[in-house]
Amino acid sequence: MQVDRSTQTGGVTENLELNGLPLAPAEANYGLLRAATYGHFTSMQVRDGRVRGLALHLERLDHSSRELFGQGISADRLLSALRGALDRAWSADVSIRVNAFSRDRVKFGQGIPVEPDLLITVSDPVAPTAEPPRLLAFEHERPVPHLKHTGTFSLLYYGREAQLAGYDDALFYDRSGHISEASIWNVCFATAGRIVWPDAAVLPGITMLSLQAGLDALAVARETVAVPLTDLAGYDAAYLTNSIDPALPVASVTTPAGTTQYKPDPASADLIAKAHAAIPLDLI
Incomplete structure (x- = not known):
């Protein structure tokens, strides 16, 4: 099993909207928008017009825009754009990606705050990964990891390197x-009825934050501690x-010191599934 990193649209053409207006892919600026190198984004799976962690997505987009562009994005503007995109979509079950960037290079280059442009892509929903992946560990630290920024070259590079080496994807240390x-992905580990998250510089993923809230709601023990490569076999x-x-359960992790195999663990899988279900879907 290997992770398919291509755009999964099931034969349906992506719908793109720029600042609330439909954007034809053939337009001259389409390539420029897709290739924007300075910006940030969030991705969500929408089911029946609802998404889990909607407030966290809105907060991420607003705070990241303040950091990158000097001006945030209001919840009203974001929700209006999302609702408009959904109204024009072919289904209430879709994948949505919201990119924030700026075409105003002059003000941006002068350090003047600019209102970010919003590029919303609506495509078919993506099915969960079918098989537990075998991961190959690489030493790698993403720049400004607290932002879900568009600098994803290294993520794709190491994922491809893992696949070329016969694995499914990359894990970083x-x-x-x-x-x-x-x-x-974010990654977590299970041991003795506890869920452990790595204490490291990572992107605070929306699903990770939602799971942590769900674990707290269920009074399931969780902690954030350093997870050395040498401790993997202890989980x-x-x-x-x-x-x-x-x-997504991990089948194995291969590090410079060897490979750790993980067997299915129904107890921890049930805990995480219940934590996920404990956080309701929010209507967009």
Whole structure:
């Protein structure tokens, strides 16, 4: 099993909207918008017009825009754009990606705050990953990891390197030898009825934050501690989490010291599934 990193649209052409207005892919500026190198985004799986962690998505987009452009994006503007995109979509079950960037290069280059442009892409929903992945560990630290920014070259590069080496995807560890995150996922570990999140510089994923809130609501023990490469064998299970795969069990992790195999762990899988279900879907 290998992770398909291509755009999964099921034969349906993506719908793109710029600042609330439909954008034809053939337009001259389409390529420029898709290739914007300075910006940030959030991705969500929408079912029946609802998404889990909607407030967290809105907060992420607003705070990241303040940091990158000097001006945030109001919840009203975001919701209006999302609702308009959904109204024009072919289904209430879709994948949505919201990109924030700026075409005003003059003001941006002068450090003057600019109102970000919003590019919304609506495509078919993405099915969860079918098989537990085998991960190959790389030493890698993403720049400004607290932002879900558009600098994803390294994530794709290491994911491809893992696949070329016969694995399914990449897992990252920092210069101290501590696990941080995976290419497009956060990662957590299970041991003795507890869920452990790596204490490292990582993107605070929306699904990760939702799961943590769900675990707290269920009074399930969780902690954030350093997870050295040398400690991997001490955990009962490992899971990858993102909007597509809220709790994808990991089959194995290969590090410079060897390979750790994980067997299915129904107890921890049930805990995470219940934590995920404890956070309701929000109507867009």
